[in-house]
Amino acid sequence: MTLADLTEEQLLARITPRLPGGPGVLVGPGDDTAVLRCDAATIITTDAAVRGRDWRDDWSTPGDVGAKIVAQNLADVAAMGGRPLGLVVTLLADPATTVAWVEGFADGLGEAARTAGAAVLGGDLSSAPRGTLAVSVTALGTLDGQAPVLRSGACAGDQVAVAGTLGRSAAGLLLLERGRPELDEELVATHRRPQPPLAEGPRAGAAGAAGMLDISDGLLRDGARIASASGVALDLSREALAPYAARLAPAVGADDAWECVLGGGEEHSLLACFAGPVPAGWTVIGMVRTGAGVLLDGIPQAPRGWDHFRR
Amino acid sequence: MTLADLTEEQLLARITPRLPGGPGVLVGPGDDTAVLRCDAATIITTDAAVRGRDWRDDWSTPGDVGAKIVAQNLADVAAMGGRPLGLVVTLLADPATTVAWVEGFADGLGEAARTAGAAVLGGDLSSAPRGTLAVSVTALGTLDGQAPVLRSGACAGDQVAVAGTLGRSAAGLLLLERGRPELDEELVATHRRPQPPLAEGPRAGAAGAAGMLDISDGLLRDGARIASASGVALDLSREALAPYAARLAPAVGADDAWECVLGGGEEHSLLACFAGPVPAGWTVIGMVRTGAGVLLDGIPQAPRGWDHFRR
Numbered sequence: 001m002t003l004a005d006l007t008e009e010q011l012l013a014r015i016t017p018r019l020p021g022g023p024g025v026l027v028g029p030g031d032d033t034a035v036l037r038c039d040a041a042t043i044i045t046t047d048a049a050v051r052g053r054d055w056r057d058d059w060s061t062p063g064d065v066g067a068k069i070v071a072q073n074l075a076d077v078a079a080m081g082g083r084p085l086g087l088v089v090t091l092l093a094d095p096a097t098t099v100a101w102v103e104g105f106a107d108g109l110g111e112a113a114r115t116a117g118a119a120v121l122g123g124d125l126s127s128a129p130r131g132t133l134a135v136s137v138t139a140l141g142t143l144d145g146q147a148p149v150l151r152s153g154a155c156a157g158d159q160v161a162v163a164g165t166l167g168r169s170a171a172g173l174l175l176l177e178r179g180r181p182e183l184d185e186e187l188v189a190t191h192r193r194p195q196p197p198l199a200e201g202p203r204a205g206a207a208g209a210a211g212m213l214d215i216s217d218g219l220l221r222d223g224a225r226i227a228s229a230s231g232v233a234l235d236l237s238r239e240a241l242a243p244y245a246a247r248l249a250p251a252v253g254a255d256d257a258w259e260c261v262l263g264g265g266e267e268h269s270l271l272a273c274f275a276g277p278v279p280a281g282w283t284v285i286g287m288v289r290t291g292a293g294v295l296l297d298g299i300p301q302a303p304r305g306w307d308h309f310r311r
Numbered sequence: 312m313t314l315a316d317l318t319e320e321q322l323l324a325r326i327t328p329r330l331p332g333g334p335g336v337l338v339g340p341g342d343d344t345a346v347l348r349c350d351a352a353t354i355i356t357t358d359a360a361v362r363g364r365d366w367r368d369d370w371s372t373p374g375d376v377g378a379k380i381v382a383q384n385l386a387d388v389a390a391m392g393g394r395p396l397g398l399v400v401t402l403l404a405d406p407a408t409t410v411a412w413v414e415g416f417a418d419g420l421g422e423a424a425r426t427a428g429a430a431v432l433g434g435d436l437s438s439a440p441r442g443t444l445a446v447s448v449t450a451l452g453t454l455d456g457q458a459p460v461l462r463s464g465a466c467a468g469d470q471v472a473v474a475g476t477l478g479r480s481a482a483g484l485l486l487l488e489r490g491r492p493e494l495d496e497e498l499v500a501t502h503r504r505p506q507p508p509l510a511e512g513p514r515a516g517a518a519g520a521a522g523m524l525d526i527s528d529g530l531l532r533d534g535a536r537i538a539s540a541s542g543v544a545l546d547l548s549r550e551a552l553a554p555y556a557a558r559l560a561p562a563v564g565a566d567d568a569w570e571c572v573l574g575g576g577e578e579h580s581l582l583a584c585f586a587g588p589v590p591a592g593w594t595v596i597g598m599v600r601t602g603a604g605v606l607l608d609g610i611p612q613a614p615r616g617w618d619h620f621r622r
Contacts, residue, residue, distance in 0.1 A: 026459070027391075027459055027461065030540075032391055032523075033354045033387050033391050033393070033452070033459075034355050035353065035391070035459050036353050040348055041346050042346065042347050042348075042349035042451070043345070044344060044345050044399055044432055044433075045343065046399045046400075046447075047435050048447070049437070050437055051440075052440050053437065053438055054437070076343040077343075077344060079343040080346070082344070090359050090447050121355055122356070122357070124359050126359045127361070127364055128364065128445065129363050129443060132361075132439070132440060132443050132445075134439065136401050136435070138355075138357060138449035141344070148344075150338065151342055152342075212343075229341075
């Protein structure tokens with residue numbers, strides 16, 4: 001059965017029950033808009049994924065796609081020091097898309113949202129040209145009264161720390177590209193369904209983190225964004241990063257392991273700078289210094305990682 | 312120059328200055344998320360548009376596409392009785408898309424948002440398969456302390472009223488399809504850039520409106536949604552609708568004029584039911600009765616209008 005076999009109402013009737021509500025939902029799906037109980041300072045972010053660019057149907061189940069688009073968005077909420085409240089979702093689909101794909105997508109999305117405490121508030125379904133399948137989520141969150149943690153707050157002398165894994169998603173993708181996913185299924189699973197350390201965002205904010213973001217395009221590229229916004233240099237330690245590379249090396253080889261750690265995106269771990277003590281759950285990987293860009297043991301690194309329209 | 316010729320940062324540097332901010336924007340574009348000053352009850356809605364389905368490049372300028380996607384979203388905010396605060400925008404584009412298209416789109420979007428008092432808070436840029444161009448907006452709004460006006464509040468005995476025009480967008484589209492846009496450029500302009508009566512939404516809410524929505528898929532189809540949600544029938548008056556059809560008839564002919572009034576979507580006028588006096592700016596077009604569905608002078612009408620995956 002494909003989307004062309006159902007009316008919009010029939011399709012919504014199959015999707016909506018798979019999606020979590022919540023106590024903050026004042027008006028849920030089905031009206032012109034949803035209404036959500038929010039704080040005075042409301043976080044908003046949006047992130048899309050496109051088949052053929054962000055996922056391949058032979059490598060990711062529809063549930064993987066749903067879980068991943070939620071993770072991407074909620075990692076941005078966490079990277080401000082926030083907590084997710086709710087989200088809306090857009091599906092742009094060729095009418096030949098199977099209903100089973102959409103149901104699986106809704107299951108993965110709903111499960112990830114439920115786990116994170118985010119209500120699914122509604123969305124939009126649109127038909128798209130032949131072969132096109134794209135999903136987009138917009139997430140809302142709250143700072144629970146804390147100040148937002150911007151990219152611009154890092155100061156020379158701060159410690160640079162990471163919460164979550166590094167390079168696993170990129171290494172998992174490499175294994176899929178090489179046709180060897182069985183070499184390390186945990187890495188492949190991270191590529192399919194990244195598990196950002198969402199609770200570490202507010203915890204870091206409470207601990208006085210400054211210059212925080214989630215690593216979506218690679219450690220060097222995203223680190224350079226903190227450096228640029230803060231007017232500082234991030235000097236990373238090869239020794240501190242070595243365990244992350246060592247975790248990957250048996251599956252992808254030592255050189256690619258380092259490339260994955262430094263340039264691999266889509267993992268959505270958190271990178272932050274701390275003037276004071278670094279909270280549990282965070283690992284120090286370098287220091288903030290005067291200067292510009294990202295260094296590795298003092299040596300400037302060329303930006304690496306994902307750019308959306310160029311490679 | 313195409314998107315493939317620029318980095319994401321270079322493209323953003325060309326787009327962001329075209330977009331309005333506002334006093335409620337606590338953190339604007341450029342960080343992991345935006346932060347917006349919101350009320351306890353925050354409205355959220357999302358709506359997408361896809362080239363080839365929602366617009367044709369030979370009929371709509373990029374600025375038209377930007378203005379229209381804002382109008383669609385803000386009409387949903389108005390249809391809850393709300394006022395827009397801000398929006399985020401997603402662009403999924405073939406890298407061969409021209410930079411000029413994206414700049415024109417941002418200009419049209421920015422102008423429509425500025426006029427409505429909505430800040431543009433950020434968004435997402437993603438590359439898409441060859442030939443694909445899609446845009447998506449998520450809008451946030453406030454009820455300013457009023458209760459939301461749902462689709463479900465209509466009661467037998469209420470008057471049914473409309474704010475804004477009827478059928479002009481569909482008639483304008485017909486003229487484009489016939490290659491005769493010069494027959495009535497005002498109709499074509501409504502198709503390209505609908506102007507929903509956004510201020511009438513909160514005004515209707517304050518006047519006690521119940522059973523309100525914006526007409527995005529056609530008067531009969533959207534009217535049936537109010538009827539279904541409220542458990543009533545909407546009995547429309549041919550005499551009250553005749554002036555709307557008469558406006559269109561010289562350009563498209565009398566029969567198609569009625570089809571446009573009853574089935575034409577994308578105009579985003581507001582339809583609401585009132586137990587008490589109907590405010591200025593609203594025109595009574597029928598009565599709410601016991602029963603189900605939409606009637607015309609007491610005669611049941613089959614649903615007509617747009618369905619996203621079937622026609």
